[in-house]
Amino acid sequence: MRIIGMMLAAGLATGAAQADEVALLLGNAQYDDGMLVEDAGRVADAGDALDAAGVDVVRLTDGDRRDVVQALRRAEAMAGDADALVIALAGRFVHAGTETWFLPVDAEPETLADMLEDGLPLSIPLALLARHTGRALLVLSPGGVDGAEGLLMPGLGDLEIPQGVGVIVGPPKAAARLLRDTLAVPDASFADAVADDRALTGQGFLPRGASLLTGDAGAASPSRDDAERLAWALAGQRDDADGYRAYLDRYPSGPEAAEARRRLDAISDEPNRAERLAEEALALSADRRRAIQRNLSLLGYDTRGIDGIFGQGTRSALRDWQADQDRAVTGYLDAAQIDRLDAQATRRAAELDAEERAAREEMRRKDDAWWQETGAGNTVEGLRAYLQRYPEGEHAATAQKRLTALTGAETGRREADAWARAQDKGDAAAYRAYLDAFPQGPHADEARAALDRDAARDAARQAEVALNLNPVMKRAAEERLKALGYEPGKVDGEFDRDTRRAIRRYQEAAGQPVTGFLDQGVVVRLLADSLRDLLR
Structure with missing residues (x-):
């Protein structure tokens, strides 16, 4: 059943009637393809309470394309110079890119091109609401998950909310409750209602204490106090020098004038404030911040940690990077700079991968050459010379076996076990125990060097x-x-003896201090590709 209510018969026929408060309520519950958005009709039904409170209401349930367009035209004509406008939409939504569409019941969205005819783009209601800055509210109740394909995604996308417009999102029952029990009640704050109702979320202009209706039903326009509070709320939403100057121009002696001047002074005293606010608007997650720190570290800029916190180390690294890019040196990022940084880090990761593989091949070549030069494992002296230079080399296992065979199986086995224990423990006591047992053993020099490296x-x-x-x-x-x-x-995520050996070999090939333990620089180089995936 489709219902169009409160058309103001005489006034609407001419398009001349104006109202103090106007509400457009569209509730699409039963779609032609069988999809049901439960309780969506309650949003339109809430028009009874608004109507009784003196709000001029256009309401529609289960509207097709033509019905939705007609309802929107009626609401636009009624709003005119109205003091306040509320638009509530309950039903199915789809989005792509920066646009979101509300779907009539006969919509069949299959491609992006279909949306030229099938849906109501939310940019249109938002444009209407922008004409009622400060007393403009969009209430959205999305339901249903099917009916979108290809580039179209179900539900709400990111909204570009005009200044002075509030947006509240919640399920149909909660939205109807907001319309009925808050917006239809004089002096009832819709911002407080959102804060008190976990089912609702709000964004945009939702100043504390603001209401759709005031207790003085006969007032034709807001009082000076109301206007001043609204001007201050708008200045606070903008939070920039122009906003506070606009407030002071209108209310130079207003109750917030001193605070407006204080904020103006703070703005003028803070360098790079615009850049800071622009970065804050990106709402970077902790994972995204860690990815940025990882990219900076990969490019050689020390962030003093990869922890998702942009402290002095990260800001200093950002400034150095910006200076090298011939960009304004602010220490704050915008979206374009993040993309550029990511692209540079991707290229550097590919370069590092090639460098690591080349270093690995060079180490193998030198290892093989030394193996041949020392006799390819045919003499005790040659085996010991090989093991002294490459204790964990490509031929180390073979060399140890042959050395054991040539010097005596039992002695060799005991020496090998002692050395394995020393390597497993990796502390000074373990290396001393090895030297006590085998002061002339094949790994004696390495044990002594290990003691030197203990600290x-x-x-x-x-x-x-x-x-x-x-x-x-x-x-x-x-x-x-x-x-x-x-x-x-x-x-398996456990760093055992084999892992430590692999790390030492990697460090040796990379020309880094050979410790067998990871530090931030090694992690950044080693996980040039893997860490990017983990932090996203």
Whole structure:
């Protein structure tokens, strides 16, 4: 059943009637394709309460394309110079890009081109509401999940809300309750109602204490106090120098004049304020911020951590990057700069990948050359020389076996076990125990060198602990080591002996300090591709 209500018979026929408050309520519950948006009709039914409160209402239930257009025309004609306008839409919505459409019951959206005829773009109601700045409200109740294909997505997209317009979103029951119990009640604050109702969310211009109706039903326009409060609320929403100057021009001695001047002074004293606000408007998530820090680190700009917090280290890195790009040096990012930074980091990741593979091949070449030069494992002296230079090299396992065979199986086995224990523990006591047992063993020189590096190893271990790597990131590191041919053992997110050996081999090939532990620089280089996926 379709109903068009409160048409103001005489006035609407001529299009001349004007009203103080106007509401357009569209509730589409039963769609022609069988889709049901439960309780959507309640939004239109709430027009009874608004009507009784003196609001001029256009309402429509289960409207097709023609009905929706007619209802919108009637509401536009009635609004004219009205003091306030409310538009409530309940039913199915689809969106693509920056536009969202409200669907009539006979809509059959299959392609983006269909929306030229099938839907009401929300930019039209928002444009109407923009003519009633300060007392303009759009209430949206999306329902249904089907009926969109290709580029069209079901539900609401991002809305470009004009200044001075409020938007409230919630299920039909909650929206009807808002219309009936708040908007139809004089002096009832719709911002407070949104704050008190978990089913509703609000954005845009929703100043505390603002209401659709005032207690003085006969007032033709807001009082001076109301107008001043509205002007201040608008200035606060803009939160810029022009907004506060506009308030002061109109109310130089107003109750908020001193605060307006204080904020003007603060704005003038803050460098790069516009850039800060622009970055804040991007609403970057913690994961996106970590991705930005990772990109900066990958490009050689030290953010002093990849934690999703833009502190002094990140701001300094951003300023250095901006200076190198011949951009305004502000320490704040806009969308274009984020895209540029991401593109540069992607290129650098590809370069690093090529460098890592080339380094790996060069290390193998040198390893093989030394293996041949020392006799390819045919003498005790040659085997020891090979193992001393490449204790974890390509031929290390073979060299150890042959050395054991040549020097005595039992002695070799005990020495190999002692060295394995020393490597597993990796502390000073373990290396001393090895030297006590085998002072002339094939790994004696390496054990002594390890003792010299003990303090550095402790610092490296602590640096890795400080990274707070979770099992997912550890598995990603193992996967990368495996892909590069460093044989980290089982990929399970646990850094065992095989993993430490693979890390040392990676560090050696990369020309970095060989510790067997990860630091921020190694993580950024090693996970040039994997970390990007993890942080998104």
